[in-house]
Amino acid sequence: MDDGVLYISEKFSTSAHNCCCGCGGKVVLPLKAGRWTLKNRKGKISLSPSVGNWSLECQSHYWIDDNAIRWSVQFTTAEIAANRAHDAKVLEAANQARRAQERNFWQRLLDRVKSWF
Numbered sequence: 039m040d041d042g043v044l045y046i047s048e049k050f051s052t053s054a055h056n057c058c059c060g061c062g063g064k065v066v067l068p069l070k071a072g073r074w075t076l077k078n079r080k081g082k083i084s085l086s087p088s089v090g091n092w093s094l095e096c097q098s099h100y101w102i103d104d105n106a107i108r109w110s111v112q113f114t115t116a117e118i119a120a121n122r123a124h125d126a127k128v129l130e131a132a133n134q135a136r137r138a139q140e141r142n143f144w145q146r147l148l149d150r151v152k153s154w155f
């Protein structure tokens with residue numbers, strides 16, 4: 039991958055880029071509920087929430103906002119742990135919502151099939 043390029047795969051709902059600090063770390067961000075949201079405003083890309091590269095040695099933290107990098111504060115070890123716990127809760131809530139939606143789909147399908155008999 040080239041530095042300064044955000045690679046986006048809509049098909050695989052994911053993005054990838056080289057860490058913006060220049061350390062050479064590869065950053066892969068899933069674009070799905072509970073993870074990152076990509077906004078495209080007239081070709082200007084923003085990702086939300088911020089990118090915290092806690093598993094890279096640099097532990098850089100930044101926002102990708104309207105095609106620009108906006109550096110954020112460095113997190114302490116305790117803040118990284120709290121952030122990871124928070125992210126896990128957000129992801130679990132999104133997964134629960136998705137599973138509930140899937141259950142509703144199968145229940146509606148089952149109800150439809152039952153109504154035929």
Ligand SMILES: [Zn+2]
Pocket residue numbers: 057058059060061062063091094096097098
């Ligand atoms: Zn880095």
